[in-house]
Amino acid sequence: MEIPYTVEVRRDTGLTNGKIGIWLFLASEVMLFGALFASYILIRTGAPSWPRGDTILDVPLATFNTIVLISSSVTMVMAWASLMRRRFGTFRLYMGATILLGLVFLIVKYFEYGHHLGLGEYPSTNNFLAIYYTLTGLHMLHVFGGMMVNAYFWGPGAKLWKTNPVWFTNRVEHSGLFWHFVDLVWIFLFPTLYLL
Amino acid sequence: MTSDHATTSMAGDHAVDIDKHVRVYIMVFVALMVLTVVTVAISRFHLPVPIAVTVALIVALIKGSLVAGYFMHLVSEKKLIYAVLALTVVFFAALIALPVFTTSNTFGIHDEIPVIQE
Numbered sequence: 484m485e486i487p488y489t490v491e492v493r494r495d496t497g498l499t500n501g502k503i504g505i506w507l508f509l510a511s512e513v514m515l516f517g518a519l520f521a522s523y524i525l526i527r528t529g530a531p532s533w534p535r536g537d538t539i540l541d542v543p544l545a546t547f548n549t550i551v552l553i554s555s556s557v558t559m560v561m562a563w564a565s566l567m568r569r570r571f572g573t574f575r576l577y578m579g580a581t582i583l584l585g586l587v588f589l590i591v592k593y594f595e596y597g598h599h600l601g602l603g604e605y606p607s608t609n610n611f612l613a614i615y616y617t618l619t620g621l622h623m624l625h626v627f628g629g630m631m632v633n634a635y636f637w638g639p640g641a642k643l644w645k646t647n648p649v650w651f652t653n654r655v656e657h658s659g660l661f662w663h664f665v666d667l668v669w670i671f672l673f674p675t676l677y678l679l
Numbered sequence: 680m681t682s683d684h685a686t687t688s689m690a691g692d693h694a695v696d697i698d699k700h701v702r703v704y705i706m707v708f709v710a711l712m713v714l715t716v717v718t719v720a721i722s723r724f725h726l727p728v729p730i731a732v733t734v735a736l737i738v739a740l741i742k743g744s745l746v747a748g749y750f751m752h753l754v755s756e757k758k759l760i761y762a763v764l765a766l767t768v769v770f771f772a773a774l775i776a777l778p779v780f781t782t783s784n785t786f787g788i789h790d791e792i793p794v795i796q797e
Contacts, residue, residue, distance in 0.1 A: 527779035678722035
């Protein structure tokens with residue numbers, strides 16, 4: 484059975500089903516991270532003392548990761564723009580760069596986690612580290628999930644371009660919306676955990 | 680910039696539009712990099728916690744708005760998306776406001792811990 488409204492827009496919403504679907508999903512994601520941010524505020528304001536993030540965490544490394552993730556957002560939107568220009572080869576380059584930048588982000592986090600765990604700093608050590616591991620861990624899972632979807636569109640999923648380029652372009656746009664959301668979450672996580 | 684635009688622009692009519700958007704993406708990228716440097720630089724001043732939180736959140740909000748507005752195309756979205764997001768903002772604000780109002784008198788600073796007399 485053919486999926487309706489993947490290419491043409493619905494008259495009532497003015498949108499494709501995929502577009503409204505991804506935005507509803509992102510709305511639920513906002514509430515997920517919102518609940519964790521609210522928990523962070525409650526725990527921090529209720530604590531007798533709270534360390535500054537930069538006394539425990541590696542700010543230069545996190546700044547580097549911020550630059551990496553922002554760059555990946557640009558390559559992601561450029562991948563979509565390449566499809567809009569009907570340049571599939573350029574799309575592959577930008578999408579490949581997006582996936583690689585996501586991988587760089589995860590590798591940096593691996594070393595960051597390894598450093599802290601090596602020092603005996605576990606989630607159970609104190610509330611600051613519990614919040615740090617929970618928020619960054621959930622964010623890392625999102626980066627990994629986004630990379631998997633992007634890798635699918637870079638590889639086997641790209642076959643759709645030959646048969647239905649508009650649908651493929653829309654799917655890449657929706658994947659991009661998720662990726663930009665992951666970047667957006669990090670933009671708030673970075674100062675909240677590392678700098679304040 | 681939305682999916683329905685994709686339907687029409689695949690014919691090539693909007694090629695010039697896309698070129699304009701690409702220039703905007705690059706400008707937004709530069710702005711995000713500058714604001715990242717600003718965020719780190721401000722933290723070096725070791726401002727009092729309430730001021731530091733306010734400044735950091737303002738800069739993060741500007742950066743977030745740029746990502747949402749231009750990379751996520753919210754500057755030119757359909758009304759239904761705005762309605763969904765408006766509802767999300769209301770619930771998100773309630774979620775954040777609850778702990779802030781509960782403990783707003785001790786936001787980030789506890790100079791003295793009250794001693795309970797027995």
